[in-house]
Amino acid sequence: PxxxxxxxxxxxxxxxxxxxxxxxxxxxxxxxxxxxxxxxxxxxxxSQSDDRLVLPRMRQEDGTWKNVSYEEAVEYTAQMLSNAVKPLMYGWSSTNCEAQSMGSKVGELCGAQMDNTATVCHGSTLIAIQDAGVPTCTLGEIKNRADFIIFWGCNPAHAHPRHMSRYSIFPRGFFTGKGHKGRTFVVVDPRHTDTASLTDYHLPVEQGRDYELLSALRVVFHGEGDRLPEVVAGIPKETIIEVGEKMKAARFGCIFFGMGVTQSISKNHNIDMAINVTRDLNEFSKWSIMPMRGHYNVTGSGEVWGWQYGYPFCIDLSRGYARYNPGESSSNDLIERGELDAVFVLGSDPGAHFPFSAVKKMNKLPCVCVDPHITPTTVVADLHVPVAFVGVEVGGCAYRMDSVPIETHKVVDPPEGVLTDEEFLEKVYERMKEIKGV
Ligand code: SF4
The missing domain is CATH 2.20.25 (N-terminal domain of TfIIb)
Structure with missing residues (x-):
């Protein structure tokens, strides 16, 4: 070998x-x-399994699938998007930036609603960052400098399994030669997770009361900890004061946070407060805050759209220019209000992640799903287009959770004839130009 x-x-x-x-x-x-x-x-x-799909499949009237050629798949997709009045183009997180950029060209041609998976995970983080800014850093700085780590509402032991060993808890860096022995480690989570079992402090905050606990920490930072109630959000006052004082005394700290904070009650306001906690801490020491982004290139989707349109998700291109209004132009709201007449999904699985009521409505719309896997979304799609695995069978740019771009590499060729996301989108784009005569 x-x-x-x-x-x-x-x-x-x-x-x-x-x-x-x-x-x-x-x-x-x-x-x-x-x-x-x-x-x-x-x-x-x-990606190496023998039962992998290598041809697009079209759903028949009796519900069964029939294999079709890539040319037929391109034609169906181009016609669907060209004829739709208000199509949604959703996903974009499990693909490279090159495909994301090509997808934007298709979206502009058909005046699509463009949205990515941030809409159901860290979209509230993006809104908070627009409100309050973000004091952040790279994972390299965490590895080399951080002596205090907080995981708030996330469980990297399961969701980002090598995060703790590569960057945040265990590695020895330039100023962190003792590895995990030199770091204070806190988990804030209502559940006793596998990550929590490794910590110095586990704060089992009551479900949905993160905002109160963050506010209580700010009270400690401002020297008023004695005035806190005996218990805040399920955590004793003494513990909050003890952890808060240690946070102030850290040399370099970071709050990593996940969907336990972004998708619980208060949503973006939780993140506003977490950013303000970080800002307060910078009066005493050096602190950063960073979202634990899930899909490997969801950050890249926000970056690409950020430089193309100025907005990272929930983008409405229907008027020929970009508008942004989460709540109005977000995928689930569009689906639930019945405003869409076509759905195109690439690089994500809304069938697994959207509310069941939205998936049922998707099932009634013309739907194309571009994905190397068979997923719950392909179950409600009319056309399933298998593609090459990005990072395995095709390279391209992806952005790490700290917004550092990394060039992924092709390891092996895709099965013969299987297109990449970018190639498929380019063919759809060219065909749509013909249909629209532009
Ligand atoms: Fe595991 Fe891959 Fe995530 Fe690294 S990038 S933690 S190897 S899933």
Whole structure:
């Protein structure tokens, strides 16, 4: 076998770039994967499965699937988007920036509603950052400098399995030679998770009361901790004061936060307050805050649209220019209000992540799903287009959760004839130009 090094894992926002693969001598098959966590390794090995789809499938009137050519799939998609009055183009998180950019060209041509998976995860974070700014840093700085780490409303032991060993808790860096022994580690989570079992302090905040606990910490930072009630959000006052004082005394700290904060009561206001906690702490020490982004390139989708349109998600292109109004132009709201007449999904699985009521409505709309896997979204799609695995069978740019762009590498070729996301979108774009005569 041939060993390929510096492979980037296209699964979660940690975007580990130290993987190694053994591939067969003819360069066609991945035999073994090293350094990846279980979920990352599974993605590489799943791409090699023998029962993988290599042709698009069109749903028939009796509900069964019929294989069609890529040309037919391009024609169906181009016609669907060209004829729709208000199509949604959703997903964009599990693909490279090149495909995201090509998707924007298609979206502009049909005046689409463009939205990514932030709409159901860290969209509230993006809104809070627009409100309050964000004092943040890179994961490299965390590894080399941080001596105080907080995971708030997230469980990296399961969702980002190598985050703690590569960057946040265990590694030894330039100023952090003692590794985890030199770091104070706090988890704020109502549940006793596997991450919480490793900590110095687990604060089991009452569900949905993060805002109060964050506010209480600010009271401590301002020297008024004695005036707190005996218990705030389920946490004793003494514990809040003890942790708050240690946070002030840290040399370099970071609050990592997840959907336990962004999608519970108060949503973006929780993040506003967490950013203000971070800002307060910078009066005493050096602190940063960072969202634990899920899909490996959801950050990239926000970056690409940020520089193209000025907005990171929930973009309405129907008037020929970009408008942004989460709540009005967000996918679920559009679906629930029955405003859409076509849905195009690429690089995500709304069938698994959207409310059931929205998925039922999607099921009644013309729907194209571009995905190498069979997913709950393909179950409600009329056309399923299998594509190459980005990061395995095609390279391209992806943004890590700290907004650092990383070039992913192709390890093996896709099965013969299978298009990449970008190639499929480009063909759809060219066909739509013909249909629209532009
Ligand atoms: Fe892949 Fe994330 Fe696991 Fe790293 S932590 S190997 S990026 S799934």
């Amino acid at each position: 041939v060993r390929v090094t510096d492979v980037v894992c296209p699964f979660c926002g940690t975007l580990c770039d130290d993987l190694e693969c053994d591939i067969s001598d003819d360069g066609k098959k991945i035999l073994e994967i090293y350094n990846a966590c279980a979920i990352g390794a599974e993605k590489f090995m799943h």
